[in-house]
Amino acid sequence: MVSFLQAVAPVAKEMPHGSLPLGYTFHFYLFGLFAIVSALLFVTRKSPVAAALWLVNTMFSLAALYVLLDAQFIGAIQVLVYAGAIMVVFLFVIMLLNLGHGVGGDIRSIGWKIVAGAVGLAIVAEIFAVTKAKTAVTLTLPADFVAKQIDATGAIAPIAAPLFNEYLLAFEVTSILLLAAVVGAVVLGKQRGESGTQDAG
Amino acid sequence: MLAEALFFSAALFAIGVFGVLIRRNAIIVFMCVELMLNAVNLSFVAFAEAYGVAGQVFVFFVMTVAAAEAAVGLAIIIALFRHRQTVDLTNINLLKG
Numbered sequence: 001m002v003s004f005l006q007a008v009a010p011v012a013k014e015m016p017h018g019s020l021p022l023g024y025t026f027h028f029y030l031f032g033l034f035a036i037v038s039a040l041l042f043v044t045r046k047s048p049v050a051a052a053l054w055l056v057n058t059m060f061s062l063a064a065l066y067v068l069l070d071a072q073f074i075g076a077i078q079v080l081v082y083a084g085a086i087m088v089v090f091l092f093v094i095m096l097l098n099l100g101h102g103v104g105g106d107i108r109s110i111g112w113k114i115v116a117g118a119v120g121l122a123i124v125a126e127i128f129a130v131t132k133a134k135t136a137v138t139l140t141l142p143a144d145f146v147a148k149q150i151d152a153t154g155a156i157a158p159i160a161a162p163l164f165n166e167y168l169l170a171f172e173v174t175s176i177l178l179l180a181a182v183v184g185a186v187v188l189g190k191q192r193g194e195s196g197t198q199d200a201g
Numbered sequence: 202m203l204a205e206a207l208f209f210s211a212a213l214f215a216i217g218v219f220g221v222l223i224r225r226n227a228i229i230v231f232m233c234v235e236l237m238l239n240a241v242n243l244s245f246v247a248f249a250e251a252y253g254v255a256g257q258v259f260v261f262f263v264m265t266v267a268a269a270e271a272a273v274g275l276a277i278i279i280a281l282f283r284h285r286q287t288v289d290l291t292n293i294n295l296l297k298g
Binding site for chain 2: 020025028029032035036039040042043048051052055058059062065066068069070071073074077078081082085086089090093094096097099106107108112113115116117119120121123124127128131140141145146147149158159162163166167170174177178180181182184185186188189
């Protein structure tokens with residue numbers, strides 16, 4: 001079964017770099033704008049549930065961008081872990097704390113908005129200045145290097161090989177981090193004793 | 202597509218910062234932090250296309266840390282809510298001088 005994006009992406013591989021087909025460019029801009037519009041709606045919605053659902057929308061758009069950027073595995077993980085697991089946990093907490101009503105909203109006053117807008121624009125300007133920097137030519141891979149790697153060995157093998165060789169220590173440390181986070185979350189979320197006495201947790 | 206991806210990444214990151222500054226609901230502030238992490242992931246994936254697949258490995262680690270952070274952060278928010286009956290950040294000012 002060939003999905004729509006898979007149907008678009010291989011065409012991009014055949015073209016020389018710099019002259020991508022119109023469909024590819026169109027979808028790239030479409031999902032990028034979709035992500036930004038969803039993110040703007042996310043930060044301006046009063047209801048926490050609506051905000052969370054717009055954030056899910058942003059994450060789906062980002063997953064589409066990852067697929068267009070030759071990161072199919074990361075796109076799948078984005079949908080499963082971020083949009084699927086993390087956002088469901090957020091929605092569960094909103095439900096548990098009964099915050100879904102959004103009484104009066106929680107957006108700060110106009111002064112804060114001006115400060116926040118200035119800080120946001122400053123960060124955008126800063127990042128634009130950084131993207132003008134030149135990188136060493138020796139660092140740059142030949143065009144479509146990653147795409148060819150994925151064509152040769154599949155989408156997961158090029159990620160798995162460095163993950164379990166060069167970055168094995170980081171991978172193992174991550175497992176300890178996750179264990180500590182799970183234990184910490186259980187301890188923090190545990191109900192205190194009925195009579196106000198702290199239990200052994 | 203590197204320049205476009207970096208543009209989208211910068212915009213999303215700035216929107217995340219904007220959200221952290223204008224919202225008072227701790228859960229939404231927390232979701233804005235997740236948005237900023239996602240923006241950085243987009244940069245990593247875009248660079249991975251040009252400079253090698255290691256960038257995608259970093260995205261993997263960022264997602265793991267984000268999952269751990271979400272678990273602990275939400276547990277803290279629940280503990281805070283139990284203590285204060287609110288998640289409004291203006292009411293959580295124990296460290297304010």
